[in-house]
Amino acid sequence: MKPTITRPPVKPTSGSARWLTRPDSAGAGQLVLRTAAGIDRLYQTAALLDQGRLVGWSLTRLGTGETYHLDTSAEAWSCDCPAFTFTAHKRGPCKHILGLAAALRKIGWEM
Ligand SMILES: [Zn+2]
Numbered sequence: 001m002k003p004t005i006t007r008p009p010v011k012p013t014s015g016s017a018r019w020l021t022r023p024d025s026a027g028a029g030q031l032v033l034r035t036a037a038g039i040d041r042l043y044q045t046a047a048l049l050d051q052g053r054l055v056g057w058s059l060t061r062l063g064t065g066e067t068y069h070l071d072t073s074a075e076a077w078s079c080d081c082p083a084f085t086f087t088a089h090k091r092g093p094c095k096h097i098l099g100l101a102a103a104l105r106k107i108g109w110e111m
Contacts, residue, residue, distance in 0.1 A: 017099035022107055023047070027057060033099040045100070059096055068096050077101070 016034035020042065023029030027047025032040050041061060048056040048069065055073040060066070068081045077097045078084060084094035093101075 016095075017103040017106075019103055019107065023109070027054075030062075031059065031100065031103055033095055035095070057100060059100065070096060070100060 018032050020030040020032050029045045031043045031045050034040050043059040043061050046058045056071045059068045071078045079094050079096045081094055
């Protein structure tokens with residue numbers, strides 16, 4: 001008999017982002033993004049302003065200090081992480097974009 005290979009169901013990305021600390025008016029907060037493997041990663045967030053206008057966010061991963069910059073000034077958000085830089089053309093937004101967007105929606109942040 002042939003073994004059956006079952007694929008685990010793909011979890012919705014929107015459910016994998018939550019605030020540990022909600023962002024203050026400067027966008028400083030602590031965001032938890034859960035990886036596909038179920039590992040929580042903690043990021044410090046900050047709003048990026050251009051002459052007082054919100055143009056993006058930075059996500060700094062606690063522990064490693066890796067920082068990703070999200071440009072949210074255009075309709076389609078972009079991120080400077082490797083996943084987005086190299087695979088966005090076929091895979092779409094990275095986990096930072098999906099996670100941050102979902103987390104901001106949850107708290108009713110004006111985007
Ligand atoms: Zn990213």
